[in-house]
Amino acid sequence: MAAIPMTDPSPAPLVSLTWTDHITGTRGYLVVDRLVRGVSSGGLRMREGCTLAEVTGLARGMSMKEALHFDADARYIPLGGAKGGIDCDPRAPEAYGVLVRFLRAVRPYVEHVWTTGEDLGLSQDLVDRAAAEAGLVSTIQAVYPLLHDEAVARRRLADAFALTVDGIGLDELVGGCGVAEAALVALDRAGTDHRDARVSLQGLGTMGGATARFLSRAGLTVVAVADVKGTIANPAGLDVEALLAARDAYGTVDRGVLREADQELPADAWLAADADVLVPAAVSYAVDASNQASIRARWVVEAANMPVLPEAEALLTARGITVLPDVVVNSGTNAWWWWTLFGDVGADAEEAFGHTRRSMRALVGRVLERAEADGSTPREAAHALAAERLPVMAERFGWYR
Structure with missing residues (x-):
């Protein structure tokens, strides 16, 4: 099935690097697919068998997710797409040390261009603990310069992360x-x-x-x-x-x-x-x-x-x-982080669920309507919608590569 290509002046990722742990020989990968206003977004996964090709595909997917949630009237500023991956079993005794050393190695990227968080094999608590040990202020500190009031925004996100609903x-x-x-x-x-x-x-x-x-x-x-x-x-x-x-x-x-x-x-x-x-x-x-x-x-x-x-x-x-x-x-998930940080939603569960439901219902509806109109699959329709939005984002924010 041929995917509809995304409009992109340079289809190759901006950054693609492979890291080798000097202690265990474990490999880790970071791919920054694109930047918007100098920043990218994408989680960090840990699984045995993770490859650079996998991380590259995930980073491109993050670029699409950001584009699909772009709303010119919202406070949420869309970011570029990125992803990190470590080829290690997260249950292995050496996994946490590998995680800390990986984050230490890519620290300049996290500080300036790559906002990240939990993904497959890693919890947010574990990523945050490892990031602190690696000397990072936060795994999303690269986005702080884009915030209107950093202190208020960080407190709002922290309050949201502290909320539980029926034990989760x-x-x-x-x-x-x-x-x-x-x-x-x-x-x-x-x-x-x-x-x-x-x-x-x-x-x-x-x-x-x-x-x-x-x-x-x-x-x-x-x-x-x-x-x-x-x-x-x-x-x-x-x-x-x-x-x-x-x-x-x-x-x-x-x-x-x-x-x-x-x-x-x-x-x-x-x-x-x-x-x-x-x-x-x-x-x-x-x-x-x-x-x-x-x-x-x-x-x-x-x-x-x-x-x-x-x-x-x-x-x-x-x-x-x-x-x-x-x-x-x-x-x-990715959109909620930014809706909360930029102030489109507050630290309130019902507000978060309501905004998520409305946004997802509208987005999925558009994708399915586009697929029906074009005689395409939903994936092809999503690619087409993203390809239309990326130039609009580029015109508003510029390309930073």
Whole structure:
């Protein structure tokens, strides 16, 4: 499936670097795809097998997410796209030391051009602790010069991060709220009653767990959830809140909380679940040309970054299965950070959820309408919308490369 190219005077990333840890030999990567007003945005992930190509693709995706959320009338100033990645198992004993040394090595970029935060394998608390040990003021300090009142903005974001809703931090929940809203828009456009819809998810970590909660509370039935130990399934519906309460820091569920009717199935069983909505919310490249044949869902909603390979998406599309792309679906987390920091929303959970729902509903609606009008896939439609917005951003803010 050919993606519609983004309008860009230089398609190559601005910065692409590989770091090698002098102690363990572990490799880390930083890619700055583009700058807007001299700053870029994108998380830092840690997983065994992470590659420069993966980080490059993620950085380009961040450029698109920023462009898709550009609102000329908002306080939120769009940034460029970037991403960091470390090829290390986050559970390994040496992982934290590697993280600190990576951040120490790329410290000048974090200080001046790269705002970052948690991503796959890392929590925000862990990233913040490692950043402080590496001598950084904050992982988002590069954006501070763009703020009208830095002290007020930083306090507002800190207050927002301190909020919890039913035991889960607001920073975890907003991303899942956005993913859930994307799925609900698709269901609503198809005329599907939420109470008749069934969901299967891969991953019950930060994004997957929050998505499961919001979809369950919207009336959908969560019938399968996969973590590193395998798939937990129940055709009558899982107790989502009990599973969330029994997770460890990596999103692995304590099987001791399972009910008698709950089933333990192989790791890939979530793909073939009898569900209307499939949510890959864990790792990249989870759905390939081979295992896509198992999918029976009507919609695949990409909560993770790059979970569906292009050849798999082409085959799914040919079978009438719609893939809602990651650059749209999971963009709410990144946008919430900046909505809060720049003052479009305050440190208030209901305000954050309301703004996220309205923004995601409007964005997903535009993407699906564009896809229908162009006879394209939602991903191609998202690329087209981003390509139209980037020149507008460049005209307003200029290109800083």
